[in-house]
Amino acid sequence: MSASAMAGTAALPLGTPPVPGFSGRLEPDRAALAAHITETERLLALLRPRPLRTPAQQEAAERLLGGGRAARSAFLALHAEGVYDELTARRTRHLRLPELIRAAADEFPGLVPTDAQMAAENEYIQAEKDGREIDQAIFCGAILRSATAGRHLIEAMLRPTPRALELLSDYRAEGRVELSSVLVERRGRAGHVTFRNAHCLNAETNELIGDLETAVDLVLMDDATAVGVLRGGEVDHPRYEGRRVFSAGINLKDLRQGDISFVDFLMGRELGYINKMYRGLLSSPEAASWGERVQQKPWVGAVDAFAIGGGMQLLLVLDRVIAEEGAYFSLPAAEEGIVPGLGNLRLSRFTGARTARQVILGGRRIGTADPEFRLLCDEVVAPCDMADAVERAVTELAAPAVAANRHMLGLVEEPLDLYREYLAEFAVVQVARSYSEDVLAKVERRWQRSRGGS
Incomplete structure (x- = not known):
């Protein structure tokens, strides 16, 4: 990571993009979600990486990330089955979960993090991440809530690797x-x-x-x-x-x-x-x-x-x-x-x-x-x-x-x-717990003890 990227800027985004008013039609809603997430990511890029943010910058980042998650949740509440059908050619393809998420990132920009975004996130320890896995969990939870899509995904994951x-x-x-x-x-x-x-x-x-x-x-x-x-x-x-x-x-x-x-x-x-x-x-x-x-x-x-x-x-x-x-x-x-x-x-x-x-x-x-x-x-x-x-x-x-x-x-x-x-439900609850402050504090204390720290 370059020195300029690490330094970032002290400026704060002036606002949080409002969650789009989705129409219920897949194609225009896909475009609206992509535009919303593109703007959200542009504003996030104005901030330093999480370990270097000021409290005010972190508060701004959390607002932006929360807005993006609200938009994804609203989109999937309307279109989870339509998204799954498109990604699996109307359930004629059996994609394992990693393949399904990768396909979603390609076909529905902004719906889930890209491989590049996850690679950048994975450079940090858990406490220093922005929690992009939460966005993956929103997607997984929505697919599994659908009896049609969820059963098909379960069957895909029961196939031999x-x-x-x-x-x-x-x-x-x-x-x-x-x-x-x-x-x-x-x-x-x-x-x-x-x-x-x-x-x-x-x-x-x-x-x-x-x-x-x-x-x-x-x-x-x-x-x-x-x-x-x-x-x-x-x-x-x-x-x-x-x-x-x-x-x-x-x-x-x-x-x-x-x-x-x-x-x-x-x-x-x-x-x-x-x-x-x-x-x-x-x-x-x-x-x-x-x-x-x-x-x-x-x-x-x-x-x-x-x-x-x-x-x-x-x-x-x-x-x-x-x-x-x-x-x-x-x-x-x-x-x-x-x-x-x-x-x-x-x-x-x-x-x-x-x-x-x-x-x-x-x-x-x-x-x-x-x-x-x-x-x-x-x-x-x-x-x-x-x-x-x-x-x-x-x-x-x-x-x-x-x-x-x-x-x-x-x-x-x-x-x-x-x-x-x-x-x-587990998908959403478990990932939230793995990024919660009490869990992060507990694993840090265990880590310090294992290294002989106080």
């Missing part, structure tokens, strides 16, 4: 693929997916989310595999060195650094590999019934040490959970200040509403000695017996009727439209 398709022949032949942060290997009739983010207690990062979706795709597409198994690998942390750990949840250091992506992480995990484990991989989109359209397999979770945050969320879509003695589960949403994924939707099915509130709102940790633990876990074993317990579970769940019955259970427990409507 290009990377998994490239690796499939090798996996079928070798029964093993090593990704950067995940190992997937076939053992007998089970596809074992092992988290290997050893440096951060198997916490979730952008890279891990992408690798997990590839691994889940491979397990679901592999004809020789009947059951999937999730387990954490050994970690480097001094307290747990040499031990397996299931997952520490979202990597808050990455969140502080601005490296947790709304599209690839926050939405990608829920619409991607977790939904594929729960609902199956969309392999025959033209088939009449959902059961014929997807490849479904049961999943086993082997929990060593703990399943925190996103790790615990995973357990809520698994068919068998086995934990070692002394393990615990927690969803520290109140402490972190963010929404625990789909935990709010799913946890009460297992524990009842009162315990779910204690866990999500009060930060309650549930350990193997607590009676509620058995509501979330099928079996508790000694660490030395974990492998045998997993093998028994695989044998039981490989029975031919299991996949069909888990599909029918899913229809009752979580209808697709309930899931879609929750995600529509």
